[in-house]
Amino acid sequence: MCEANAYIIENDEPRLIMEAVDTIxxxxxxxxxxxxxxxxxxxxxxxxxxxxxxxxxYLKP
Amino acid sequence: MCEANAYIIENDEPRLIMEAVDTIxxxxxxxxxxxxxxxxxxxxxxxxxxxxxxxxxYLKP
Known part of the structure; x- marks a missing residue:
């Protein structure tokens, strides 16, 4: 499976928000x-x- | 390997622009x-x- 972990970048720091993401x-x-x-x-x-x-x-607000 | 194919959406149609993409x-x-x-x-x-x-x-212009 080729899912990924999604991180949001806040203050230049990636923070994990969801594991095993399929679709965005x-x-x-x-x-x-x-x-x-x-x-x-x-x-x-x-x-x-x-x-x-x-x-x-990587996501950004 | 978990690369993907990249498509650009133009006129609601996805068009393949690159195969086996690793990073964007x-x-x-x-x-x-x-x-x-x-x-x-x-x-x-x-x-x-x-x-x-x-x-x-999927990319969009």
């Missing part, structure tokens, strides 16, 4: 994250950068 | 994509959505 798509107020277990999280952020081989997705 | 990060005029072979591509776009289990990254 725009929502009304930012992004909707869904992990491989079907759990959802809404975040006021945009997708900043990816490092897929490292399984990392 | 902001650059001066948009995004720098680097694939697992070390090839680089610069695109005037932002990261719109991800579907990682499907190995797909």
């Amino acid at each position: 798509e725009p929502s009304d107020e930012g992004l909707k994250l869904v992990n491989i277990f079907g759990e959802q999280k809404f975040v006021k952020a945009s997708i900043h950068a990816l490092s897929l081989v490292d399984h990392k997705v | 990060e902001p650059s001066d005029e948009g995004l720098k994509l680097v694939n697992i072979f070390g090839e680089q591509k610069f695109v005037k776009a932002s990261i719109h959505a991800l579907s990682l289990v499907d190995h797909k990254v």
